[in-house]
Amino acid sequence: MIHDFGIVWNERAxxxxxxxxxxxxxxxxxxxxxxxxxxxxxxxMSKQRAVSSAARVFVDGxxxxxxxxxxxIVYYGxxxxxxxxxxxxxxxxxxxxYNAAYMAEILRGAxxxxxxxxxxxxxxxxxxxxxxxxxxxxPPLLLSAGPVIGNQMIQxxxxxxxxxxxALPELTHAASSIQSxxxxxxxxxxxxxxxxxxxxxxxxxxxxxxGRVAEARR
Amino acid sequence: xxxxxxxxxxAGVSKRFGDVEVLSDVSxxxxxxxTICVLGPSGSGKSTLLRCINWLERPxxxxxxxxxxxVGINGAGIIMSDRDLSQIRTRIGxxxxxxxxxxxxxVLQNLMEAPVQVQKRPKAEVRDEALxxxxxxxxxxxxxxxxxxxxxxxxxxxxxxxxxxxxxxLLLFDEPTSALDPELVGEVLVVMRDLAREGMTMxxxxxxxxxxxxxxxxxxxxxxGRAVETGSPERFFxxxxxxRARQFLQRYAGDIANGRR
Numbered sequence: 001m002i003h004d005f006g007i008v009w010n011e012r013a014x015x016x017x018x019x020x021x022x023x024x025x026x027x028x029x030x031x032x033x034x035x036x037x038x039x040x041x042x043x044x045m046s047k048q049r050a051v052s053s054a055a056r057v058f059v060d061g062x063x064x065x066x067x068x069x070x071x072x073i074v075y076y077g078x079x080x081x082x083x084x085x086x087x088x089x090x091x092x093x094x095x096x097x098y099n100a101a102y103m104a105e106i107l108r109g110a111x112x113x114x115x116x117x118x119x120x121x122x123x124x125x126x127x128x129x130x131x132x133x134x135x136x137x138x139p140p141l142l143l144s145a146g147p148v149i150g151n152q153m154i155q156x157x158x159x160x161x162x163x164x165x166x167a168l169p170e171l172t173h174a175a176s177s178i179q180s181x182x183x184x185x186x187x188x189x190x191x192x193x194x195x196x197x198x199x200x201x202x203x204x205x206x207x208x209x210x211g212r213v214a215e216a217r218r
Numbered sequence: 219x220x221x222x223x224x225x226x227x228x229a230g231v232s233k234r235f236g237d238v239e240v241l242s243d244v245s246x247x248x249x250x251x252x253t254i255c256v257l258g259p260s261g262s263g264k265s266t267l268l269r270c271i272n273w274l275e276r277p278x279x280x281x282x283x284x285x286x287x288x289v290g291i292n293g294a295g296i297i298m299s300d301r302d303l304s305q306i307r308t309r310i311g312x313x314x315x316x317x318x319x320x321x322x323x324x325v326l327q328n329l330m331e332a333p334v335q336v337q338k339r340p341k342a343e344v345r346d347e348a349l350x351x352x353x354x355x356x357x358x359x360x361x362x363x364x365x366x367x368x369x370x371x372x373x374x375x376x377x378x379x380x381x382x383x384x385x386x387x388l389l390l391f392d393e394p395t396s397a398l399d400p401e402l403v404g405e406v407l408v409v410m411r412d413l414a415r416e417g418m419t420m421x422x423x424x425x426x427x428x429x430x431x432x433x434x435x436x437x438x439x440x441x442x443g444r445a446v447e448t449g450s451p452e453r454f455f456x457x458x459x460x461x462r463a464r465q466f467l468q469r470y471a472g473d474i475a476n477g478r479r
Contacts, residue, residue, distance in 0.1 A: 115316070117317075118321065121314060121318035121320070122320070123274060123307070124272055124307055125336060126305065126307045126336040127335070127336060139322040140321050140322050216366075217322055217364045
């Protein structure tokens with residue numbers, strides 16, 4: 001067993017590059033998904049029925065598709081419409097679009113329980129449209145939804161493991177290459193698990209610092 | 219004598235919510251420097267009237283003019299764009315029943331937010347003015363506190379200072395003391411009384427009869443969505459014209475006699 005971990009240790013460069021790729025992929029997807037959420041959430045809350053219904057269909061639809069299937073569709077299905085993306089681009093696109101639906105729903109949930117008056121005060125003081133959302137509505141949403149957004153980021157990290165099926169060289173892909181090369185499944189995969197866990201601890205730390213900022217304002 | 223200018227002209231405003239007629243054909247005018255207290259039983263449409271003035275509610279009929287300029291409808295007779303409406307709203311300050319401070323900003327930032335972001339005034343100038351306003355409402359030491367750390371009375375004084383930071387032509391108060399514990403009402407009324415004395419033009423929806431009697435230049439009595447009576451507070455409180463106003467005042471008579479309100 002020690003010997004198995006020794007083999008994994010010898011392949012550490014591969015694992016670390018997988019870890020780095022997972023971190024980069026997850027961070028980019030999380031930021032992009034959140035930004036997309038900033039557009040989707042006002043659409044979900046729009047008074048114009050056509051806009052809110054379209055956003056609702058997208059969000060509900062996305063949340064009902066297993067991520068693995070969605071990743072397959074983006075990578076293998078899109079080329080039949082002439083959209084051919086490399087594995088990095090399609091992996092990032094799949095992670096982003098899929099999680100944007102969750103981010104939008106998280107922010108919408110935080111929005112509906114916000115008191116109405118501060119937003120009304122924003123309108124009464126001359127804020128409108130984008131500026132109203134950006135300066136008055138969004139900051140309290142981010143503070144109150146911080147922990148749930150952090151949770152979703154952890155979900156993104158775990159979802160990114162599926163992208164091994166489109167040969168994206170992320171952490172799971174690295175672990176599985178080590179195991180297939182050296183037949184050390186337990187050592188390879190358990191090491192990957194601990195590395196995922198480390199990434200999640202970083203997110204947790206971020207969430208608790210947002211929590212402290214929010215606490216002062218509550 | 220200086221020319222008296224109408225700051226606000228509300229002409230025949232009506233508003234329905236579904237089947238309920240909340241306001242019907244309400245008209246009144248406010249001269250520069252006046253303090254108008256809008257009184258009436260709950261559900262009489264007072265808050266809706268106030269919210270129609272800056273178009274937080276869109277009136278179904280009637281016109282509203284701020285310094286002669288139509289609110290909500292542009293020169294071509296169509297509903298203003300959000301941008302134009304926002305511009306005119308920056309000239310009407312509003313103080314809310316539940317304070318409506320922005321929770322993510324400190325007290326000082328609450329005061330500076332709209333003047334800097336919406337009115338695009340220079341930050342340094344706005345900051346100086348905001349600090350002076352905080353001193354005026356007695357909250358200089360709270361400038362870096364978040365609203366959640368303030369008492370209700372302090373929050374509402376910040377609410378008033380925030381409205382003043384816009385340098386508005388007109389200040390609207392929507393039951394500014396109704397959400398306060400009784401012992402905190404006084405500190406807010408003091409600030410409002412000072413503003414009245416300084417000649418700020420204000421429309422105040424309130425249940426504070428003592429304050430209305432003392433500080434108002436005129437009282438507007440609303441009942442079931444109609445402006446039933448308007449006149450000087452002396453007249454209104456001692457000898458109201460209508461039976462409805464008389465009944466309304468009787469319910470507050472004890473309070474006024476005891477000097478509690």
